[in-house]
Amino acid sequence: MTVQLKEGVLDPEAETTREALERLGFELEALRAADRFEIDLEAADSEAAYDRAEEMAERLLANPTIHDYEVSIEDQ
Amino acid sequence: MTVQLKEGVLDPEAETTREALERLGFELEALRAADRFEIDLEAADSEAAYDRAEEMAERLLANPTIHDYEVSIEDQ
Numbered sequence: 001m002t003v004q005l006k007e008g009v010l011d012p013e014a015e016t017t018r019e020a021l022e023r024l025g026f027e028l029e030a031l032r033a034a035d036r037f038e039i040d041l042e043a044a045d046s047e048a049a050y051d052r053a054e055e056m057a058e059r060l061l062a063n064p065t066i067h068d069y070e071v072s073i074e075d076q
Numbered sequence: 077m078t079v080q081l082k083e084g085v086l087d088p089e090a091e092t093t094r095e096a097l098e099r100l101g102f103e104l105e106a107l108r109a110a111d112r113f114e115i116d117l118e119a120a121d122s123e124a125a126y127d128r129a130e131e132m133a134e135r136l137l138a139n140p141t142i143h144d145y146e147v148s149i150e151d152q
Contacts, residue, residue, distance in 0.1 A: 002112060017113070017137070024135055026128065029116040036078060037093070040106040056097055 001053055003062045003069045004034035037061060046073045077129055079138045079145045080110035113137060122149045 005011050014033040021028060039056070043049035053071045062069040081087050087109060094107040115132070119125035129147045138145040 004112075014113075020136055021132055026132055027117065029118070030114075031116075032114040034112040034114065036080075036110040036112045038106075038108040038110065039104050041102075041104045052102065056102055059100055060096055061093070 001037045001039065001057060001061065001069055001071045002034050003037070003057065003067050004032065005066055006068050009066045035061075040076070046075065049073050077113045077115065077133060077137065077145060077147045078110050079113070079133065079143050080108065081142055082144050085142045111137075116152070122151065125149050 011033060014031050017033065018028065018031040021031070039053060041049060041052060043052060050071055050073050053073070057069045057071065058064070090107050090109040093109065094104065097104060097107070115129060117125060117128060119128060126147055126149050129149070133145045133147065134140070
């Protein structure tokens with residue numbers, strides 16, 4: 001699952017990283033940072049896994065006021 | 077680009093997140109956290125973009141002692 005600030009929400013950490021890269025001589029147009037969570041869980045099927053992951057995002061991992069999140073499922 | 081702690085490196089932040097999810101009643105087997113950086117840059121081709129991103133990882137975004145990183149390129 002990837003949790004990222006919504007467009008328009010300031011991200012001073014990403015801004016600092018971009019400036020540090022520029023000080024090192026790199027040229028870049030934009031840098032966006034996101035948190036990725038890889039979660040192993042048992043579920044009956046992909047749909048059940050997706051629902052559980054979505055609930056984890058809603059209840060803890062993302063703040064709906066400022067974050068967008070994206071869930072993807074990998075069978076194992 | 078995704079920057080993640082190498083296997084075997086302790087990640088107290090991920091551990092805390094896992095515990096918080098369990099306190100909320102979620103059952104999960106493992107949780108790994110990673111940082112994802114989305115960087116826009118001009119480059120002659122995908123290979124040049126890849127090399128630049130890899131250099132950014134080596135010089136700033138990842139610490140080779142504790143991190144693995146993975147670069148993927150998207151044409152725009």
